[in-house]
Amino acid sequence: RRAAVLSATLDALADLADIRGSAGEGDELRRAAAAISGLTPAEAAALERRASRDRAGTEPGFSPHALARLHEVALGGHDLALIAARAGIPTLLRRLLELEVASSAEALALVRQFGVVTLPDLQLALDEGRLKQVGEKTLEQRLRPAAAALDMEVRRLTLGRATDLTEAALGAVARCCPAVDLLTAAGDVRRFEALVSSVVIVGRASDPASAIEALSAMPAVDDVRHRAPRRALVLMQQVEVDIRIAAPDDYGTVLFNATGSRAHLRAVHERRHQRPRLSPGEEALYAHAGLPFIPPELREGSGEVEAAAAGSLPVLLQREHIRGDLHMHTVYSDGADTLEAMVAECALIGYEYIAITDHSERAGAARTLSRGDVERQRDDIAAVRERYPRMTILHGVEVDIMPDGRLDFEDAVLETLDIVLASLHDPAHQDAKRLTARCIRAIRHPLVTVITHPANRLVGRRPGYALDFDAVYAAAVETGTALEVDGAPSHLDLDGEHARRAAAAGVTLTVDSDCHRFRALHRQMAFGIGTARRGWVEPGHVLNTRPIAEVQAFIAAKRRRLA
Numbered sequence: 001r002r003a004a005v006l007s008a009t010l011d012a013l014a015d016l017a018d019i020r021g022s023a024g025e026g027d028e029l030r031r032a033a034a035a036i037s038g039l040t041p042a043e044a045a046a047l048e049r050r051a052s053r054d055r056a057g058t059e060p061g062f063s064p065h066a067l068a069r070l071h072e073v074a075l076g077g078h079d080l081a082l083i084a085a086r087a088g089i090p091t092l093l094r095r096l097l098e099l100e101v102a103s104s105a106e107a108l109a110l111v112r113q114f115g116v117v118t119l120p121d122l123q124l125a126l127d128e129g130r131l132k133q134v135g136e137k138t139l140e141q142r143l144r145p146a147a148a149a150l151d152m153e154v155r156r157l158t159l160g161r162a163t164d165l166t167e168a169a170l171g172a173v174a175r176c177c178p179a180v181d182l183l184t185a186a187g188d189v190r191r192f193e194a195l196v197s198s199v200v201i202v203g204r205a206s207d208p209a210s211a212i213e214a215l216s217a218m219p220a221v222d223d224v225r226h227r228a229p230r231r232a233l234v235l236m237q238q239v240e241v242d243i244r245i246a247a248p249d250d251y252g253t254v255l256f257n258a259t260g261s262r263a264h265l266r267a268v269h270e271r272r273h274q275r276p277r278l279s280p281g282e283e284a285l286y287a288h289a290g291l292p293f294i295p296p297e298l299r300e301g302s303g304e305v306e307a308a309a310a311g312s313l314p315v316l317l318q319r320e321h322i323r324g325d326l327h328m329h330t331v332y333s334d335g336a337d338t339l340e341a342m343v344a345e346c347a348l349i350g351y352e353y354i355a356i357t358d359h360s361e362r363a364g365a366a367r368t369l370s371r372g373d374v375e376r377q378r379d380d381i382a383a384v385r386e387r388y389p390r391m392t393i394l395h396g397v398e399v400d401i402m403p404d405g406r407l408d409f410e411d412a413v414l415e416t417l418d419i420v421l422a423s424l425h426d427p428a429h430q431d432a433k434r435l436t437a438r439c440i441r442a443i444r445h446p447l448v449t450v451i452t453h454p455a456n457r458l459v460g461r462r463p464g465y466a467l468d469f470d471a472v473y474a475a476a477v478e479t480g481t482a483l484e485v486d487g488a489p490s491h492l493d494l495d496g497e498h499a500r501r502a503a504a505a506g507v508t509l510t511v512d513s514d515c516h517r518f519r520a521l522h523r524q525m526a527f528g529i530g531t532a533r534r535g536w537v538e539p540g541h542v543l544n545t546r547p548i549a550e551v552q553a554f555i556a557a558k559r560r561r562l563a
Contacts, residue, residue, distance in 0.1 A: 003044035007037040009078045013069050015104035016085040019093055019111050021227030025065045032066035048074045090225045090233050091240060092119045092150065101146040106139065117226050117233055118242055119154065120187070120198055120260070122147050127262055128269070154197050157239070158459050159527060160489030162189050162196035169201050169241050172220040180205045180215075180245060186258035187242070190296045192530030194459045194492045200242040202255045208245040215243060230254075252279035263301020264294075271305070297496075297533035314536045317511065317529055321539040323547065324353035325525060327398065327421060327452055327484065327512035332377050333358035334365035336517040339377070343384050343393060345518035349525075353392035353548040355419050356381060360399040360408035364425055369397060371413055378416070392548045394418035398452060403428035405441035407448070414447045419555055421484075422448045424456055424465065432466040439467060443475045449555050450510050450543075451476070453486040453493040464493055473505040480558045482543050483507050485535070487528025488514040496534025503541040508554070510543045 014029035036044060051067065052074035062070070073081045086094045093110070096102040102110070110116040114125050125131055126147060131139040157165070166185045173180055180203040184190070187200035205211040209229040216224045216232050223235040232243045246254035256279070257265065271289040279285035283293045291308045295316055298304040307313050329335035330342055339356060346354045358369040358377070369377065374397075381395045396419035400408040407414065407422060414420050422442040427435060442448050454472065455464025476483055483502055485494050491514065494502060502509060511532050513524035532542070539545045543554060 002041045002048075003036055003039040005078065006044055006048065006073065007033040009073055009081065010036065010066070010069060012082055012104040013085050015108040016082075016089055017065075018108050019089045019226060020224065021232075028063040028065045029069060032062050032070070035062070088223065088225060090117050092117065092122060095150055095153070096143075096146060099146060099149075101142050102139070110139075111226070111228075117231070118198055118240070119147065119150055120262075123151070124257075124262055124265065127266055151197075156195040156197050156460065157199070158489050159189065159192065159194055159196060159492065162199055163489075163523075163527075165199050165237055165239055165241065166201060168220065169199070169236060169243065172218050172236075173201070173203060173215050173243065176218045177203075177205070177211050177214045179207065180211050182251060184255065186244075186255060187260060190259050191261065191299055192297050192496075192527065192534055194489075194495065194531075198242060199239060200244070200258050202244045202246065202251070202258050204248055204251040205245050206248065208247055211245045212243075215245075249280055250278040252281040252283070252285050253277070256282050256285050259296055259299065261300050264299035264304065267301055267305040271309075295533065297530055298536065300496075300534070314538050316533045317537050317539050317542060317545070319526065319529055321542070321545040322351075322511065322525065322529065324351045324355075324392075324544050324551070325513050325515070325521065326355040326394070326396075326419065326450065326510050326544055326551075327357050327486070328354065328515045328521070329358050329398075330356060331367075332356075332373055333363070333369050334367045334516060339380050339384055341518045342515075342521070343388055343391070345521050347388055347391055349522055351391060353394065353551065355394040355396040355421075357396040357398045357419070357421050360397055362402070362408045363398070363400045363423075371409065374413060374416070396420060398423055399448075400425055401438050401442045402426075403430065403438070405438045407442065407445060411447060418552075419449050420447050421450045421452045423452045424454070427456075427465065432468065435465050436468040436471055439472055440475045443472070443479055443481045446559050446561075448481060449558065450482045450484050452484045452512070452514070453488075453491040454483055455493050455495075455498065456491075457493050457495070458490055459492055464495075469498060469501065470505070473502050473507050476502070476508070477506045480508070480554065480561065482510045482554070485509055485511045485528050485532045485537070486514045487512060487524040487526070487531065489524070489527055492527060492531045494531075494535070496531055499532055499535025499537050501535075503535065503537050507541075508543050509537060509541050511537075512544070 010029045010033035014026040018026035051070040086097055093107045096107055114130055116122050116125055126144055166189050170183050173183055182204040184202055186202045187198050188196040212232050216227055220236055221234045224232060226233040230245050234241050244254055244258055268289050286293050294304050294308050328342055330339045359365045361368050361370050378395055381393055385393050396417050398421045401422050401424045402408060424439050443451060457464030485499050511528040513521050515521045515524050543551060
């Protein structure tokens with residue numbers, strides 16, 4: 001019995017070593033397990049006693065790896081040795097073992113036979129019905145409820161944090177593995193999901209195995225939890241990063257599958273009537289399904305495949321369409337940088353116009369723009385305009401919509417500004433009906449040009465207000481008021497779904513950075529554009545794709561019509 005237990009423990013440790021991709025260790029442990037299985041109880045007990053004293057002993061037929069594991073088992077016990085080894089494998093597989101949903105041998109089979117290393121892998125395998133029957137109960141029957149439960153456990157990252165990590169991983173691979181090219185973000189980051197469940201990057205190399213070996217040794221990698229000839233799951237900044245290196249002939253297939261979403265993959269696979277064949281680029285893969293290329297932001301299973309088949313995909317908003325940024329903050333309110341610094345960066349970006357829109361007096365920000373500061377800021381903007389004559393700088397404000405629907409600043413102040421943004425920051429314990437009425441009252445105000453981040457959600461912390469959005473859209477169209485797609489990673493609001501509905505209703509949108517520091521101006525505009533693209537937004541839907549004369553005419557038209 002003692003020998004059998006020790007042998008089974010080493011077999012399980014071998015499975016875990018193979019999951020990690022530790023070269024040769026699994027085979028060495030299995031040979032040791034086979035040798036131990038033939039020992040008598042007394043011989044097994046003696047072996048454990050010797051192993052507990054010296055991990056580097058010279059037991060015949062035992063490799064250094066096997067002796068090290070025997071030492072750990074003898075000192076800490078079988079359970080502790082297995083727990084310690086499980087801590088070094090991918091989170092999905094560790095949790096399946098901890099929950100006793102799968103054995104170590106089944107976990108290894110998931111990796112080797114089905115390529116399941118992460119939760120998205122498992123979800124896709126379940127979607128596609130690829131899991132075979134094992135024993136009396138199929139893997140699918142055991143894993144489907146487990147996958148749903150584990151999905152609730154996932155620590156999702158905001159798009160901003162995930163993008164930081166993705167860029168760090170891309171930079172590390174580029175520096176350490178020059179043979180890898182076409183490096184790109186995949187997964188949720190490539191689709192601009194507000195909350196990211198897994199960080200995935202894909203690259204191309206003529207020798208993927210050598211590239212994987214090199215990147216597994218990168219200084220930025222804290223641990224390697226799985227390594228295969230074309231894939232590594234590594235720990236960076238305490239987050240698992242899924243790195244896939246494709247050969248040139250299947251780069252498109254790998255990138256397509258790594259990008260998702262699951263619903264989109266299913267819809268495309270159904271049109272192909274087979275598993276993906278090798279495709280060097282995504283365009284070829286879509287062509288095989290009889291489709292044009294579908295941009296990543298649309299790949300949500302929300303009608304994009306049908307639209308592509310019908311030739312009616314939108315011509316999406318792109319970075320080069322944006323002429324200006326109409327929402328940003330300086331040290332006059334809670335911004336980190338001066339007016340001059342923000343303007344200088346916007347000039348480098350190449351904007352034709354911007355709006356300086358600090359928070360009004362009663363906003364909940366750490367610092368706000370007082371009524372008395374408006375004149376001083378106007379003078380500062382006038383001075384900066386002289387130094388940047390090629391860029392139009394609008395003097396604006398982000399004014400709070402108060403609990404009774406009035407605006408924080410009086411009309412006499414707002415009339416002196418070039419543009420007025422209004423925000424519903426404070427819910428004031430009001431229900432959706434009252435919040436909607438407040439929002440619409442601000443929309444109907446003749447001096448309000450844009451309602452910023454209308455739902456006022458905080459990504460990962462607070463859902464947006466449950467406004468009557470159809471009523472908000474109708475009021476915006478009726479009055480000629482724009483609604484914003486906000487690029488701050490804490491907002492990303494309107495989100496893709498609401499932006500799509502708003503554009504379909506005829507609402508004019510703005511896509512802005514809502515930036516509080518000059519270094520993030522370009523990045524947060526990119527987040528705003530990506531979010532708008534998720535909403536099928538086209539350039540014609542967006543106010544700040546138009547020349548400054550048309551923007552000023554839009555502002556004047558509302559003031560004239562409703563004055």
